[in-house]
Amino acid sequence: MLRKLFAAAGLAAGLSLSATAGSASAADTIRFAVTDIEGLESLQREFKPFADLLAEASGLEVQLFAVTSRNAAAEALRAEKVDFVLTGPAEYVVMQKMAKVTPVVGFGRPDYFxxxxxxxxxxxxxxxxxxxxxxxxxxxxxxxxxxxxxxxxxxxxxxxxxxxxxxxxxxxxxxxxxxxxxxxxxxxxxxxxxxxxxxxxxxxxxxxxxxxxxGPDLPNDILVAGAHVDKAVVAKLRDAISENSAQLIAAVLQGEDNQKFRGMKFLPGVQDADYQYIRDAYATIGYPQYADFVGN
CATH class of the missing domain: 3.40.190.10 (Periplasmic binding protein-like II)
Structure with missing residues (x-):
C-alpha cells in the first residue's frame, strides 16, 4: 500500500517509513484540521498525502476535519471534536489561551520574517x-x-x-x-x-x-494537540513525524497552497516560549490579552 502511495505521489522508489512502536486498534483515530484551509475538498487536496503517510507511520487512523475559520478550530478543540490542528503563530497564542493546546511539532520555514x-x-x-x-x-x-x-x-x-x-x-x-x-x-x-x-x-x-x-525570523506554523488528547498519543505522533520527516515533508509539498513550506524542517522541540514575540506583537497592536482573534 505504501509503495503504491509513493508511486502515485511521484516520490522516489525505495523510501520506507519507520513505524512507531506499538500497534493501534481500529478505535485509535485522530482528527486533523488546518486553520487556513476552508472546505474538506481543499483540505484533502492539500493534506491527504500527508495524512495517509502519517497514519502509516504512526499506526493511527488520521481523519481530515474541515473547519471554516480559526474561531471554529478553537471551538472544535474545546468541544473535543478535533484532536490536532495545524495553525499559524498568531492563531497559536490565542488557541493556547482559549483551549490550552499543547505544542507537538513546528513546521520550520526558511526566510520567514x-x-x-x-x-x-x-x-x-x-x-x-x-x-x-x-x-x-x-x-x-x-x-x-x-x-x-x-x-x-x-x-x-x-x-x-x-x-x-x-x-x-x-x-x-x-x-x-x-x-x-x-x-x-x-x-x-x-x-x-x-x-x-x-x-x-x-x-x-x-x-x-x-x-x-x-525583523527576526518569526515563530513557525505549529501542529498542536487539544487538551483532551492523551499524552501518549501526542508522543506517538511526534515520534512518527520525527522519524519519517523527509517523506512527510515531501507529502506536504504536494499541495499547491503548501509551497510556503518549501525548504521546511519539522521542529519536534518547539515550545510555547518560542512564541513570545507574537505575544509582544499583540500587545503592540493594542491586544495585550491576546484572548481573541483580531480581524474576524
Whole structure:
C-alpha cells in the first residue's frame, strides 16, 4: 500500500517509513484540521498525502476535519471534536489561551520574517523616517503581514499605532500603491513578497525597492494537540513525524497552497516560549490579552 502511495505521489522508489512502536486498534483515530484551509475538498487536496503517510507511520487512523475559520478550530478543540490542528503563530497564542493546546511539532520555514519595504529613491532610509507617513499592511491579524511588521516598527522605537498612518489592503494592492507613491512603505512577509509581488512585477527592476528594516525570523506554523488528547498519543505522533520527516515533508509539498513550506524542517522541540514575540506583537497592536482573534 505504501509503495503504491509513493508511486502515485511521484516520490522516489525505495523510501520506507519507520513505524512507531506499538500497534493501534481500529478505535485509535485522530482528527486533523488546518486553520487556513476552508472546505474538506481543499483540505484533502492539500493534506491527504500527508495524512495517509502519517497514519502509516504512526499506526493511527488520521481523519481530515474541515473547519471554516480559526474561531471554529478553537471551538472544535474545546468541544473535543478535533484532536490536532495545524495553525499559524498568531492563531497559536490565542488557541493556547482559549483551549490550552499543547505544542507537538513546528513546521520550520526558511526566510520567514517580516520586512519594511520602500522605494529606493524615496529618501526614506530607516523606520524613523516613516513617522507621520502612511504604511500599508496585510490583513488584520496576519502574523507576517500585520503583527510582525507592527512589532518590527516598535523594535525600532516607533509607536506603530500613533506614529504612522496604517492601512490594511491586499498585498498586491499594497505593492502597486507603493510604486505609485500612495503609501510610503509596506509591511510584508519578505519571502512571499519577493516570490510573488517582486518576482512577477516585470515592469519594475528589483533594485527599485529597498528594505529599511528586517525583523527576526518569526515563530513557525505549529501542529498542536487539544487538551483532551492523551499524552501518549501526542508522543506517538511526534515520534512518527520525527522519524519519517523527509517523506512527510515531501507529502506536504504536494499541495499547491503548501509551497510556503518549501525548504521546511519539522521542529519536534518547539515550545510555547518560542512564541513570545507574537505575544509582544499583540500587545503592540493594542491586544495585550491576546484572548481573541483580531480581524474576524
Amino acid at each position: 517580516s520586512a519594511i519595504i520602500v522605494m529606493a529613491d524615496s529618501g526614506i532610509n530607516g523606520p524613523a523616517d516613516l513617522k507621520g507617513k502612511t504604511v500599508a499592511f496585510d490583513d488584520i491579524g496576519s502574523t507576517s503581514g500585520h503583527l510582525g511588521p507592527m512589532q518590527l516598527l516598535a523594535d525600532y522605537g516607533l509607536d506603530p499605532r500613533n506614529d504612522v498612518k496604517s492601512m490594511h489592503v491586499h498585498r498586491n494592492v499594497a505593492h502597486e500603491a507603493l510604486k505609485r507613491g500612495d503609501v510610503a512603505a509596506i509591511g510584508v512577509n519578505y519571502r512571499s513578497w519577493t516570490d510573488r509581488n517582486r518576482a512577477k512585477d516585470t515592469e519594475t527592476e528589483p533594485g527599485a525597492f529597498k528594505v529599511i528594516a528586517r
